[in-house]
Amino acid sequence: MFDAHIYSTRRNKLKSILNNGIALFLGNNYAPMNYPANTYPFRQDSNFLYFFGLNDARLAAIIDFESGKEILFGDDVDIDDIIWMGTQASLKDKSAQCGVKETRTYNDLEKYISENSGRQIHYLPPYRADNSIVLEKLLGIKPSSQKKFASIDLIKAVVSLRAVKEPCEIEALEEAQKIGYEMHSTALKMTKPGIYEREIAGAMEGVCLSHGAVVSFPVILTINGQTLHNHCHENILKEGDLLLVDAGAEAPNNYCSDHTRTYPVGGKFTQKQKEIYEIVLKANKEAIQMIKPGITFQSVHFYACKIIAEGLKAIGLMKGNTDEAVKQGAHAMFLPHGLGHMMGLDVHDMEDLGENYVGYDEETKRSTLFGTAYLRMGRKLKEGFVVTVEPGIYFIPALIQMWEKENKFSEFINYSKVNEYLNFGGIRIEDDILVTKDGYRNLGKPIPKEVDDIENLMSC
Amino acid sequence: MFDAHIYSTRRNKLKSILNNGIALFLGNNYAPMNYPANTYPFRQDSNFLYFFGLNDARLAAIIDFESGKEILFGDDVDIDDIIWMGTQASLKDKSAQCGVKETRTYNDLEKYISENSGRQIHYLPPYRADNSIVLEKLLGIKPSSQKKFASIDLIKAVVSLRAVKEPCEIEALEEAQKIGYEMHSTALKMTKPGIYEREIAGAMEGVCLSHGAVVSFPVILTINGQTLHNHCHENILKEGDLLLVDAGAEAPNNYCSDHTRTYPVGGKFTQKQKEIYEIVLKANKEAIQMIKPGITFQSVHFYACKIIAEGLKAIGLMKGNTDEAVKQGAHAMFLPHGLGHMMGLDVHDMEDLGENYVGYDEETKRSTLFGTAYLRMGRKLKEGFVVTVEPGIYFIPALIQMWEKENKFSEFINYSKVNEYLNFGGIRIEDDILVTKDGYRNLGKPIPKEVDDIENLMSC
Numbered sequence: 052m053f054d055a056h057i058y059s060t061r062r063n064k065l066k067s068i069l070n071n072g073i074a075l076f077l078g079n080n081y082a083p084m085n086y087p088a089n090t091y092p093f094r095q096d097s098n099f100l101y102f103f104g105l106n107d108a109r110l111a112a113i114i115d116f117e118s119g120k121e122i123l124f125g126d127d128v129d130i131d132d133i134i135w136m137g138t139q140a141s142l143k144d145k146s147a148q149c150g151v152k153e154t155r156t157y158n159d160l161e162k163y164i165s166e167n168s169g170r171q172i173h174y175l176p177p178y179r180a181d182n183s184i185v186l187e188k189l190l191g192i193k194p195s196s197q198k199k200f201a202s203i204d205l206i207k208a209v210v211s212l213r214a215v216k217e218p219c220e221i222e223a224l225e226e227a228q229k230i231g232y233e234m235h236s237t238a239l240k241m242t243k244p245g246i247y248e249r250e251i252a253g254a255m256e257g258v259c260l261s262h263g264a265v266v267s268f269p270v271i272l273t274i275n276g277q278t279l280h281n282h283c284h285e286n287i288l289k290e291g292d293l294l295l296v297d298a299g300a301e302a303p304n305n306y307c308s309d310h311t312r313t314y315p316v317g318g319k320f321t322q323k324q325k326e327i328y329e330i331v332l333k334a335n336k337e338a339i340q341m342i343k344p345g346i347t348f349q350s351v352h353f354y355a356c357k358i359i360a361e362g363l364k365a366i367g368l369m370k371g372n373t374d375e376a377v378k379q380g381a382h383a384m385f386l387p388h389g390l391g392h393m394m395g396l397d398v399h400d401m402e403d404l405g406e407n408y409v410g411y412d413e414e415t416k417r418s419t420l421f422g423t424a425y426l427r428m429g430r431k432l433k434e435g436f437v438v439t440v441e442p443g444i445y446f447i448p449a450l451i452q453m454w455e456k457e458n459k460f461s462e463f464i465n466y467s468k469v470n471e472y473l474n475f476g477g478i479r480i481e482d483d484i485l486v487t488k489d490g491y492r493n494l495g496k497p498i499p500k501e502v503d504d505i506e507n508l509m510s511c
Numbered sequence: 512m513f514d515a516h517i518y519s520t521r522r523n524k525l526k527s528i529l530n531n532g533i534a535l536f537l538g539n540n541y542a543p544m545n546y547p548a549n550t551y552p553f554r555q556d557s558n559f560l561y562f563f564g565l566n567d568a569r570l571a572a573i574i575d576f577e578s579g580k581e582i583l584f585g586d587d588v589d590i591d592d593i594i595w596m597g598t599q600a601s602l603k604d605k606s607a608q609c610g611v612k613e614t615r616t617y618n619d620l621e622k623y624i625s626e627n628s629g630r631q632i633h634y635l636p637p638y639r640a641d642n643s644i645v646l647e648k649l650l651g652i653k654p655s656s657q658k659k660f661a662s663i664d665l666i667k668a669v670v671s672l673r674a675v676k677e678p679c680e681i682e683a684l685e686e687a688q689k690i691g692y693e694m695h696s697t698a699l700k701m702t703k704p705g706i707y708e709r710e711i712a713g714a715m716e717g718v719c720l721s722h723g724a725v726v727s728f729p730v731i732l733t734i735n736g737q738t739l740h741n742h743c744h745e746n747i748l749k750e751g752d753l754l755l756v757d758a759g760a761e762a763p764n765n766y767c768s769d770h771t772r773t774y775p776v777g778g779k780f781t782q783k784q785k786e787i788y789e790i791v792l793k794a795n796k797e798a799i800q801m802i803k804p805g806i807t808f809q810s811v812h813f814y815a816c817k818i819i820a821e822g823l824k825a826i827g828l829m830k831g832n833t834d835e836a837v838k839q840g841a842h843a844m845f846l847p848h849g850l851g852h853m854m855g856l857d858v859h860d861m862e863d864l865g866e867n868y869v870g871y872d873e874e875t876k877r878s879t880l881f882g883t884a885y886l887r888m889g890r891k892l893k894e895g896f897v898v899t900v901e902p903g904i905y906f907i908p909a910l911i912q913m914w915e916k917e918n919k920f921s922e923f924i925n926y927s928k929v930n931e932y933l934n935f936g937g938i939r940i941e942d943d944i945l946v947t948k949d950g951y952r953n954l955g956k957p958i959p960k961e962v963d964d965i966e967n968l969m970s971c
Contacts (some may be wrong), residue, residue: 079545082542082544082551083638083639084542084551084554085539085554085556085557085638085856085857085863086557086638086857086859086861086862086863087638087862087863088859088862089728089857089858089859089862090729091542091544091551091552092551092729094544094545096545097545097546130909130910130913133738133907133909133910134738134739134847134907134909134910135738135739135740136738136740136741136742137735137738137741137743138909178543178545178546178547179543179640180639180640180641180643180644181640183640183644184640184643184644184654194644247721247723249720249721249722249723250721252720252721253717253718253719253720253721253722254717254721256716256717256720257713257714257716257717257718257720257721258713258717259713260709260712260713260716260717261707261709261710261712261713261714261717262709262713263707263709263744263745268549269550269552275597278593278594278595278596278597279594279595280595280596281596281597282596283597284723285723387594396545397545397546397549398549399546399548399549401546402546402547402548402549403545403546403547447593447594449590449593449594449598450590450593450594453590
């Protein structure tokens, strides 16, 4: 599926956008856990994967935009490496795999950069501290200043390419969806009173690992869904709880899936839960139906917020003019995050390059309002973009109490009614959507989200 | 089990060993995977855990050996943190949990260090690059020189305390053993022709995660056991293969287990496999029986090597004087690693502090011979030490071919016979052993290792 031609073509496209200086790409290294040799599972840098496709540690590469030259820097293994880690492809073989003609040792990178001092070196913002130390050594820029001096031209060029998924990338995303589907099916089956959250989360991750995949982010699986990124799994599920499950796979091809479902422990939603669930589901489905090239994701976000505000008004939790409520940000007490984000090689695609370069542009500016400010993606959609659509409604006691004390948005929020929901938790429903030529495609086999479907499956 | 008194007592013991300067302990931070906010599971620094017991990111602490003062540096959460991550204990609560009286903000650490400039600041060798950057900022020492300037006095003092396990630590290790036992039982049950290595490895890790634990190191599960740290799991098991499974749990209390078993795919060892297996098993059992205070682990290692050399001689793979063969290192072609290592909060306990400080002393010096040089632990055993005992026999084609070409140790190795084993793979058998007052205790419920027991269980 991915061959040398794919990577050469991507680099050639980059060369057609930029025409001065040299781009420096540092691959990732093993990240130590509790001592140097006990490392976390290796994760290559996504930009390095995109342009070179090599999934090994301690590699770097340059592209010279003036001469067109490309060099891969790395080292071959010795007998000790073979004894401990097994045989590996040679650096020459690796360079052939991605269509790069010239190779040098990793240590030669310093020499190469000093030979080219005076020329512009484009680099992307580092997020691994070990690479920051390498960058300081190579370029003399202190770690604390490296983000500031990263190349905006290179960032913008990379975003313009990576944002539009190629057919082979969509296939790769579908592979991840299959594993994600199996993870979520496992969770639905196991959601029963008396089980620990960690038992379900562990089984889900086990399913993922069994495919040679890893989780695309740490599993969120909690009866306290009101905490948006809750990684505590120590609670026992009991009848009447809501279990929020936000999880995805990163397939062996490094592409991701990311879905959220919310299940009623015991198999039946209470009336109160069902009312809130149906509002979130409506927001999820109608927002998805709006997806097409040319529409801004910010407007889709606000549309979903409006559905949520109207739904909450219908059951007495909000009041007043819902357009005005959303404009001023009153709904954000219930939905304090954005509708979604780009997805691809990263589950929040290209977030290392800066959310505003990925999700915004000259035309669409990021809001500074509480809640809406968390919207990572706002700009106009194009064919080939992949975004998540993940509305939610949460009852966050600390936030409710703070706002009520400040009497904030009391013209839009019915605090006395809201206080009846302090132990409700949270609901989120999330799908992964490809923008097609004239609309959208919901990626992967559908994971049940209708109330009846969930209740029927849970009663099996 | 672990309370403030435990941590205070440990710090007081440290104060009784060192009496000048200040010890600086940097806790770990979240480690980014593919962008800043997508992080690996948090793992606290083990030294920080040992002296302060706090399992949260972005903490630091000092102990002033002259005034006796102790300060915990960290920050309280704000409303945004609560929305995303939930409520957390305050810094004051955290300091109370470990019996430290004074707290300051994390950023105050820089001020504190500059106020104390001129005094000796003891620090341990950093292994996380982000902490190296912090150390450079605090102490002005370049990352590449930080290991060199780490405090040998502090290293030695910490090793002297952490090496001898307290009763509560032994209980904690037993908790990890329970999870490790369940992981290995899962692997034994799943070892059948037609399954992928990754399916078993994934299920094992799933079991571990279900307990709220993590793997104490990346699972080694391979039909190519001759590659010592083989993390490729893409092979399908077939009848007649040997499956080497080296895995352990790090319990929620952060203490570890580490066991290796080798199973015959199909349920029956071939005659050739059985012969080699029995040699490794003999080395494992007899080495364990030697464990007691006062004996050097180096001598236990050499005893195990001798059993292996004699066993290999008995079946015609080695020849000549086995004492001389082991002395010169000829056996290391089959066993190119050490017999074991210390275990505790780290699976290779305290490896970040330097293997030679942990495993060697004035009395016992590290060998430079190939293979034996990998022995991490050599020194005299004391009551309360916990070590692994993990002999193995491997047929590593690249090593065999290299040595044969060099005609190396041809007086001890029967290369023509060895060449009949090029596709054999490798066998390792590993247990976790506590040094008791007058002998040893094999920790945890025994994981089957006798040929008959394994074959009977696999035929169920």
